[in-house]
Amino acid sequence: MTCDEVRQHLLDYQQGRARLETQKAVRAHLEACAGCTRADAVEQELTRLLEQRLPQHPASLALKRRLAARWSQAPTGRSWWSRWRPSLVPALAAATVVLVAAPVVYYERAASxxxxxxxxxxxxxxxxxxxxxxxxxxxxxxxxxxxxxxxxxxxxxxxxxxxxxxxxxxxxxxxxxxxxxxxxxxxxxxxxxxxxxxxxxxxxxxxxxxxxxxxxxxxxxxxxxxxxxxxxxxxxxxxxxxxxxxxxxxxxxxxxxxxxxxxxx
Ligand SMILES: [Zn+2]
Incomplete structure (x- = not known):
């Protein structure tokens, strides 16, 4: 399995949703590839953060991940970094509309x-x-x-x-x-x-x-x-x-x- 394929299956792998052969192939690749192991850790951390910060949201994890693309958690106490957070709040509202209106378009987008x-x-x-x-x-x-x-x-x-x-x-x-x-x-x-x-x-x-x-x-x-x-x-x-x-x-x-x-x- 190539790095690209591993990255595509990573979320399913972490959720235990991938087919058995895929699970095995991803696991074997992770044991040998530092880059993907790091990506795996980052994805897990991101998932953990999203679960933590959006605990009441009824959407599935996939929807939360998409929501997070429009709304990110700014750390506290960092001068410039925390100041742009208010500018993201309207984007959250927009993302909610997107969630209701077109929940699966992104994942079902066909591509050559x-x-x-x-x-x-x-x-x-x-x-x-x-x-x-x-x-x-x-x-x-x-x-x-x-x-x-x-x-x-x-x-x-x-x-x-x-x-x-x-x-x-x-x-x-x-x-x-x-x-x-x-x-x-x-x-x-x-x-x-x-x-x-x-x-x-x-x-x-x-x-x-x-x-x-x-x-x-x-x-x-x-x-x-x-x-x-x-x-x-x-x-x-x-x-x-x-x-x-x-x-x-x-x-x-x-x-x-x-x-x-x-x-x-
Ligand atoms: Zn790799």
Missing amino acids: GAAREQSAMVAEAVNDHLRLLSSQHPLDVESGGLHQVKPWFGGRLDFAPVVAFEGDADFPLKGGSVAYFRDRKAAVFVYARRLHPISLLVFRADGLPWPSRNLTRIGGLDALATSERGFNVIVWRRGELGYTLVSDVDADELRALAARMTSAR
């Missing part, structure tokens, strides 16, 4: 092979954004600028993340951390637009199903601009590195930020 792989990339980007939002300590390094964040990654990654955009008055850089994108490490740069966090993941591009269709010209290159579970997502590749940009800010604003990143050298 290539489209499914593409959407798996987008889903992973959103999951990483969600993990960041639900983390108690989302920023391992808080910053006034790129010159503080970039050196911090030295020794924590097996590649040098190339990011030329230093942040500006519209999109200040808040800090960074290390995450996983599928089977590989990723540098996370967190920017903000007013109270909305924006995560930029940078990771090695090789071996991933890069989108080649329905691309949009943004700044200096072609990118996939889409949305998933209430978040706007932009995905692009430049040379050896891949980039995902995720936020609940307006699609045009996220595109404006992506343009600054893809135009800069």
Whole structure:
């Protein structure tokens, strides 16, 4: 079983809903794969948090997970990080409407092979954004600028993340951390637009199903601009590195930020 397949079955595996052979295959893979073991732990923690924070909600776990994509628990006592929480409350109301109106559309969305792989990339980007939002300590390094964040990654990654955009008055850089994108490490740069966090993941591009269709010209290159579970997502590749940009800010604003990143050298 590949890492991708394991990630797809992870939730069912944890709930004991997968077929017996699948359970065995996932378990065997987890014993041998550090990346998936970490993803497994993160998913379990996320599930635990959601059960804890939404104990009265009658929806199934799958629905809660989807709800959580629109509403994340801000930690207390963190200055900037806790301040954007009020901006998410209207999104919770919107998500509730979505739950009532269209409860199964997301999971039943049919997709061709290539489209499914593409959407798996987008889903992973959103999951990483969600993990960041639900983390108690989302920023391992808080910053006034790129010159503080970039050196911090030295020794924590097996590649040098190339990011030329230093942040500006519209999109200040808040800090960074290390995450996983599928089977590989990723540098996370967190920017903000007013109270909305924006995560930029940078990771090695090789071996991933890069989108080649329905691309949009943004700044200096072609990118996939889409949305998933209430978040706007932009995905692009430049040379050896891949980039995902995720936020609940307006699609045009996220595109404006992506343009600054893809135009800069
Ligand atoms: Zn794996």
